[in-house]
Amino acid sequence: MSxxxxxxxxxxxxxxxGTAKSVQDLGSRAALLALQDAGLKIQQMEALYCGNxxxxxxxxxxxxxxxxxxTGIPVVNVANACATGATAFREAWMxxxxxxxxxxxxxxxxxxxxxxxxxxxxxxxxxxxxLLGSATMPAVFAEAGMEHARKYGTTFEQFAKVSVxxxxxxxxxxxxxxxxxxxxxxxxxxxxxAYPNTKLMCSVNVDGAAAAVLCSEKKAKELGLMKRAVRVKxxxxxxxxxxxxxxxxxxxxxxxxxxxxxxxxxxGVGPEDVNLVELHDCFATAEILHYExxxxxxxxxxxxxxxxxxVALGGKVPVNVSGGLLSKGHPxxxxxxxxxxxxxxxxxxxxxxxxxxxxxxxxxxVIGLGSACAIHVLEKVA
Amino acid sequence: MPDAASRPLPAVDFLKxxxxxxxxxxxSKCKACGSIYLGERSACxxxxxxxxxxxLKLSDEGELYVYSIVHRSFPGVQVPYVSAIxxxxxxxxxxxxxxxxxxxxxxxxMGMPVKVVFKDALGRKDRDGNSYLSYFFEPx
Numbered sequence: 001m002s003x004x005x006x007x008x009x010x011x012x013x014x015x016x017x018g019t020a021k022s023v024q025d026l027g028s029r030a031a032l033l034a035l036q037d038a039g040l041k042i043q044q045m046e047a048l049y050c051g052n053x054x055x056x057x058x059x060x061x062x063x064x065x066x067x068x069x070x071t072g073i074p075v076v077n078v079a080n081a082c083a084t085g086a087t088a089f090r091e092a093w094m095x096x097x098x099x100x101x102x103x104x105x106x107x108x109x110x111x112x113x114x115x116x117x118x119x120x121x122x123x124x125x126x127x128x129x130x131l132l133g134s135a136t137m138p139a140v141f142a143e144a145g146m147e148h149a150r151k152y153g154t155t156f157e158q159f160a161k162v163s164v165x166x167x168x169x170x171x172x173x174x175x176x177x178x179x180x181x182x183x184x185x186x187x188x189x190x191x192x193x194a195y196p197n198t199k200l201m202c203s204v205n206v207d208g209a210a211a212a213v214l215c216s217e218k219k220a221k222e223l224g225l226m227k228r229a230v231r232v233k234x235x236x237x238x239x240x241x242x243x244x245x246x247x248x249x250x251x252x253x254x255x256x257x258x259x260x261x262x263x264x265x266x267x268g269v270g271p272e273d274v275n276l277v278e279l280h281d282c283f284a285t286a287e288i289l290h291y292e293x294x295x296x297x298x299x300x301x302x303x304x305x306x307x308x309x310x311v312a313l314g315g316k317v318p319v320n321v322s323g324g325l326l327s328k329g330h331p332x333x334x335x336x337x338x339x340x341x342x343x344x345x346x347x348x349x350x351x352x353x354x355x356x357x358x359x360x361x362x363x364x365x366v367i368g369l370g371s372a373c374a375i376h377v378l379e380k381v382a
Numbered sequence: 383m384p385d386a387a388s389r390p391l392p393a394v395d396f397l398k399x400x401x402x403x404x405x406x407x408x409x410s411k412c413k414a415c416g417s418i419y420l421g422e423r424s425a426c427x428x429x430x431x432x433x434x435x436x437x438l439k440l441s442d443e444g445e446l447y448v449y450s451i452v453h454r455s456f457p458g459v460q461v462p463y464v465s466a467i468x469x470x471x472x473x474x475x476x477x478x479x480x481x482x483x484x485x486x487x488x489x490x491x492m493g494m495p496v497k498v499v500f501k502d503a504l505g506r507k508d509r510d511g512n513s514y515l516s517y518f519f520e521p522x
Binding site: 116119124125126127128129130131132133134136138139142143146147149150156191192193194195196197242244245247248249 | 391393394417419420427428447448449450451452453454455456459460461463465466467469475476477478479487492493503504506507508514516517
């Protein structure tokens with residue numbers, strides 16, 4: 001089977017939640033940027049995979065084509081919580097990998113509301129939030145972080161340092177929602193949302209979109225697109241395997257570890273070969289867990305890893321150089337493709353001030369709670 | 383207006399209120415692999431066995447596994463409160479509010495013994511005016 005390449009990719013600068021004109025406008029603009037990046041036209045696309053969560057029943061992919069070119073191609077709309085964008089990308093990858101198409105467009109797009117996610121309830125009887133604990137995302141991921149604290153003594157300060165790092169990174173990324181330094185005291189003294197996550201340790205709700213053009217090797221060579229192409233070395237997805245507490249306390253660790261093992265194997269690389277990682281820092285607590293889940297460090301060493309600076313730009317394996325979900329922003333359906341954009345930009349050597357020097361291999365990771373984990377390993381070609 | 387029930391309803395399906403006797407949490411256990419779940423189920427998601435789950439009364443004793451102190455919630459929800467994950471003695475994990483303790487990381491110890499207590503569901507009523515009985519955790 002042929003390798004699959006990203007030949008065009010881009011994202012919009014993420015903007016304040018609820019300020020975008022429409023979902024189809026966001027998606028269309030990102031799609032056009034990705035096509036422009038590849039030097040291709042919508043008429044050359046053979047299929048569209050569109051990721052969007054909040055309007056999952058409303059044919060967002062078709063609405064995008066109604067803006068930029070109704071060519072009659074198959075459109076698949078996907079929803080998979082925070083793994084939505086990565087799922088759309090992976091479906092596009094599979095279609096090209098299978099030889100069904102040579103050129104496919106993947107779009108991830110979201111228009112968000114403000115405020116807490118999760119815990120909305122529904123169901124019969126009375127509202128359960130604050131009665132049976134909290135199902136809000138900040139609390140759920142706080143509890144996941146406390147499990148790490150329980151096992152390894154990870155501190156509030158170590159969790160907070162993740163946020164300091166990612167906010168710092170975002171000052172170098174003009175497409176991030178925020179470009180603001182947040183010193184440790186500022187992060188730790190920000191409004192407490194769900195201990196140990198303060199407001200600055202929660203991802204930012206934003207409107208945004210990202211898109212990618214995926215291409216077979218044969219076609220990429222034929223069109224002369226290999227020079228800036230990025231090879232998709234691995235695409236892996238898992239759901240949550242049975243775990244003792246999983247139905248009460250979502251386990252974001254095991255599905256990530258399963259996916260990471262498979263992804264490294266498929267790519268033929270090890271974690272020591274990885275030059276940068278964009279991982280799912282929906283909350284500062286979550287990022288700490290994923291250092292170990294992606295085998296960037298040993299069991300129980302994640303707290304020391306953030307202390308050491310190894311995961312900051314200039315360190316051994318920079319994590320979330322884009323600013324991450326914490327500061328770049330987290331438009332749910334767009335996130336998975338936006339992090340592929342970030343890694344691809346570094347592999348192409350086009351990341352300007354935040355460029356990770358000599359980046360050859362990069363990893364992207366997302367988790368949709370409930371759960372879906374998607375990991376991609378990307379490689380520089382030229 | 384429909385009439386409210388004369389006695390409280392359970393806040394969740396797996397809380398059982400017998401006519402005679404104390405309320406308890408009900409689980410089900412897979413006869414094939416021994417996994418324990420909250421409430422009734424028709425299949426085991428660990429081993430995939432179908433139709434081999436038996437109901438059992440879960441313990442009212444347990445241990446605090448992890449927690450978060452919630453300071454921001456939805457309008458009308460009183461904060462701060464402690465969201466807790468508790469492992470019950472003999473099996474089963476339950477999520478709920480930990481009460482009867484200062485909501486501070488200095489006071490709450492992961493691994494501390496807790497007991498399951500049953501109280502009114504913080505005054506919450508459904509649209510028919512029914513009261514509900516819920517479960518909470520208290521330091522043992």
